[in-house]
Amino acid sequence: MVGRFRKKAREIALRTLYAFDIHKGKKDINEILEEVIAEVRGKISEKTLKYAYELVNGVYEYLDEIDEIIQSHLEDWRLERLGYIERALLRLGTYELIFADVPDKGRVFTDILDLARCYGLNQNAVKFINGVLSAIYKDFKSPSKTS
Numbered sequence: 079m080v081g082r083f084r085k086k087a088r089e090i091a092l093r094t095l096y097a098f099d100i101h102k103g104k105k106d107i108n109e110i111l112e113e114v115i116a117e118v119r120g121k122i123s124e125k126t127l128k129y130a131y132e133l134v135n136g137v138y139e140y141l142d143e144i145d146e147i148i149q150s151h152l153e154d155w156r157l158e159r160l161g162y163i164e165r166a167l168l169r170l171g172t173y174e175l176i177f178a179d180v181p182d183k184g185r186v187f188t189d190i191l192d193l194a195r196c197y198g199l200n201q202n203a204v205k206f207i208n209g210v211l212s213a214i215y216k217d218f219k220s221p222s223k224t225s
Contacts, residue, residue: 084180085189086122087129088170090114092193094134095166107138137173144172151213163197164207171211176218187211 094111101110111134115127137144148168149157157165171190174180190211194204 083123083126084129084185085192086126087133088174088189089193089196090118090122090126090130091133091137091170092163092166092197094130095137095169096162098138099162099165107134132178133170133173136178137169140173140177141169144169144177147172147176147214147218148210151210151217161203163194163199164203167194167207168210171207172214175211175215183215187215 090111093114094107097110097114098105098107111131115122115130119127145157152160160168167190171186174186175183180186187208191204191208194207199207
């Protein structure tokens with residue numbers, strides 16, 4: 079199944095980013111990632127592990143820029159007022175859509191929204207995440223933003 083490893087890696091990254099946010103950045107992100115991976119290590123491929131590390135470390139590397147991008151696309155909201163899951167999903171999605179070399183950006187949307195539903199977000203929250211990520215992607219894929 080092509081690309082299936084990415085969906086699992088995205089879930090691992092989501093859980094790591096969520097925990098990192100809860101700990102307010104006081105716990106090392108790779109330590110958290112190792113704890114998350116320990117639960118599934120024997121059940122996932124090396125390809126999945128590698129991509130999970132790329133995602134987590136990519137989000138961490140660009141976190142300030144990612145947060146600025148998200149904040150600039152929130153209407154009548156402040157990033158810190160969003161729930162932990164919403165913030166983690168937006169950070170992960172923004173990283174993959176803007177900073178990562180992902181072959182299928184549409185799949186990023188699908189997986190992020192599936193994870194939102196899987197982790198219990200209601201339909202309004204899912205629509206909110208989709209709207210913010212869509213606006214970010216539309217804004218940054220235009221030639222004026224990339225040149």
